[in-house]
Amino acid sequence: MIMKSFKSVSPDEIERINKLQADYFDQARHFFDPPYPEGVPERLEQIVAAAAINPREIVADIGTGTGVLVPLIQACLPGTIYANDLSESMLASVRKRYPGVKTIKGGIRKVGLPDSSVDVFLVNACYPNLVDKHTTFLNLQRMIRRGGRVVISHPMGKAFIKFLKKEMPFPIDDFPDSKLVAQKLFYSYGFGVKAFVDETLLYILVLESIE
Numbered sequence: 001m002i003m004k005s006f007k008s009v010s011p012d013e014i015e016r017i018n019k020l021q022a023d024y025f026d027q028a029r030h031f032f033d034p035p036y037p038e039g040v041p042e043r044l045e046q047i048v049a050a051a052a053i054n055p056r057e058i059v060a061d062i063g064t065g066t067g068v069l070v071p072l073i074q075a076c077l078p079g080t081i082y083a084n085d086l087s088e089s090m091l092a093s094v095r096k097r098y099p100g101v102k103t104i105k106g107g108i109r110k111v112g113l114p115d116s117s118v119d120v121f122l123v124n125a126c127y128p129n130l131v132d133k134h135t136t137f138l139n140l141q142r143m144i145r146r147g148g149r150v151v152i153s154h155p156m157g158k159a160f161i162k163f164l165k166k167e168m169p170f171p172i173d174d175f176p177d178s179k180l181v182a183q184k185l186f187y188s189y190g191f192g193v194k195a196f197v198d199e200t201l202l203y204i205l206v207l208e209s210i211e
């Protein structure tokens with residue numbers, strides 16, 4: 001029995017909030033088109049570098065949006081790239097721009113890739129949106145291989161969340177605000193903390209599967 005680090009949310013509430021998000025991001029797709037704010041492209045490079053993707057590894061970009069990370073992942077010569085999102089409009093944009101990427105629609109908590117089949121999960125600017133973190137991290141642990149990495153990040157830093165909380169029509173959670181908090185949150189899901197970067201405009205938490 002895994003200790004629950006995250007609050008329980010009823011199935012109806014998960015469906016309701018995910019539908020709100022899918023509708024919102026279907027409409028908001030163009031906010032994610034370039035040009036990006038100054039410094040963001042460089043910080044996105046740092047985020048993908050933190051995953052230390054090796055050639056032929058299997059990578060899944062969770063909450064991919066328009067696939068802003070995809071060209072940076074492709075540069076690492078992975079075996080397969082999966083792009084997952086709640087929003088069909090976001091995924092349509094990924095399919096158009098990056099035909100080789102395999103898209104998966106729906107909440108990550110229910111994504112059904114095989115056990116121990118993924119080397120790296122990237123969760124950029126999406127962790128605060130994950131409504132059911134308990135089931136999500138159980139599912140990530142099921143799909144990841146031992147030694148695989150989960151990179152949780154934001155290229156505007158964790159304080160940006162204050163702004164999003166006021167603007168978004170759905171709940172937005174905080175990032176773990178220290179390495180110790182992250183260790184406590186994720187240990188029971190079979191993850192250790194491999195790296196923690198908390199700068200004004202850059203947040204990167206790298207988890208490593210220890211199961």
Ligand SMILES: C[S@@+](CC[C@H](N)C(=O)[O-])C[C@H]1O[C@@H](n2cnc3c(N)ncnc32)[C@H](O)[C@@H]1O
Binds near residue numbers: 032062063066086129
């Ligand atoms: C703020 S956008 C970030 C997009 C992209 N990662 C980027 O950095 O530009 C968050 C995305 O996460 C998606 N999302 C939210 N909750 C999700 C979930 N439970 N499973 C999969 N995608 C989710 C949303 O639909 C949205 O496209």
